[in-house]
Amino acid sequence: MVDKGGYNDFYNLLLQAERAGAEQFIAMRLGSAPPLTVIEEVIVPALTDIGEGWEEGTVSLAQVYMASRICEQLVESLLSGENCIAPKETPPIAIVTLADYHSLGKRIVSAFLHSHGYRMVDFGHGLTVEEVIEAVKRHGTEILLLSTLILNSALAVKDLVDKFQQAHLSVRVIVGGAPFNLNRKLWAYVGAHAMATNASDAVQVLERVIASPDRMSTMTPERGNNR
């Protein structure tokens, strides 16, 4: 077990985007604990709290982004070479930004998921509904993480979900992005399987979706205030 005080220091280094300090901190922890323990007991909890802090309004997006980048790189280096561990066993997962040319939401969510040991294919941003369907068929996606920024792109998810059904593709769609955060009924309206409000939440929701194939009728959307 890594000491709790250490966790607080690391959390603060991340909030200040002190990359060198954060790297040094982790290097020192590695003297007393194996890489996986450091990831699970220091990096992941700090990142989770930062993601949730955004939801609560105590942490800014810029801090979330910088922390996610620093942690993603740390985890990658900790798990490379001799420490290499197999990524989590999951059905094929992909992530995409539908229609919009704004990929920061997707970037942050995938950095969080990577830090938690998930692997996924990135279809990119600015894709049309048809392009997403093609990509899903090619990849054999079973869980699709879908980010949007503008309302019309969020509404286009309905069309996408309908077309998945018509094509008998059983894809579970998890949505996220400003339109869903600012309208907590929208995810259900567009027929998504689930939604998540922030990157920490995305990790938890993904875990639950992997565990249970049923639609998440009462999850996050009802939780707490808007961010």
Place this chain on the structure above:
Amino acid sequence: MTSMERVLRALQHQEPDQVPLLLTLTMHGAKELGMSIKEYYSAADHVIEGQRRLQKKYRNDCYYTFTYAAVEVEAYGGDVIFCDDGPPNSGTPIIQDVQAIRNLEPVRVAEVPCLQRLLTVTEGLHRLSAGAVPVIGVVISPFSVPVMQFGFERYIELIYEQPLLFERLMQVNETFCVEWANAQLAAGATAICYFDPLSSPTMISRDLYRQTGYLVAQRVLSRIQGPTVIHLASGRCMPVLDDLLRLGVQAIGVSTLEDLGQLKANCAGKTALLGNLNGLEMWNWTPEEAEAIVKATIAKAGPHGGFLLADNHGEIPYQVTEETLQAIALAVEKWGRYPLEWTKR
């Protein structure tokens, strides 16, 4: 009272005849004229006519010259990506290499056709208004516009990791922003709305804001030769409210994510509030919901003036129906008449 008198009284923290309604309608003009959004925005005449019709139809207390944020990168030769049912997006960022910031120069408003087109819109609406309806112009803050110039990820890294290049970028953007705002005022805009969502604590921490976006806003707003409104485009503002109040703006655009009553209590007599209807919920409101929400919003912030009813972002989504907009306008006429006796009961 004319719309102008109504708005001015509210800004002076007095009670006008009715709560001013500032519907920030943009793309709806294309519907009015039966054309695509791209075609609508391509000519000043379209936008003038669209605004004229929308103002009349919904008894709107302003004309709004805003079209799309990406016009400020289009001015630098950047791409704008249009679609049929939503606002245009900026395309590939115009600055690909961070070092290019060293050689970046502000564009001159007089030399850029897409900005000149908007000035023609402003002049046209100013003429139409004949002093009776405020004409609201828009600039994107020098601190927020780099998301489109540079890409969001790289911009955040620039703020944290390259303070000198960040300062240089701000200098260029500030020069442009001041010239652009003053050109709109000269063309007849009554006030300038300074959109600055990056300064919201949703986006950057208060500490960092004080070293960056706040200083930019201070420098720019002091050089804009007319009334200004600061708008965080539905980002939160409460943690930086004191800073915003110090900027000396006439009004602050506030988010649906925060308690309007609390904001009103903190701003009363200092700065008026503009907001805070949730545009992302508005598109599927029933007329009854619209009325109830307008009523509740007026109850929180309407008493004693200092309040202008609007959406919380500065642009009402294209999907919001005529029926909903009419319901909002009717609800203001029904519940927004001062002295708002019903709120005292």
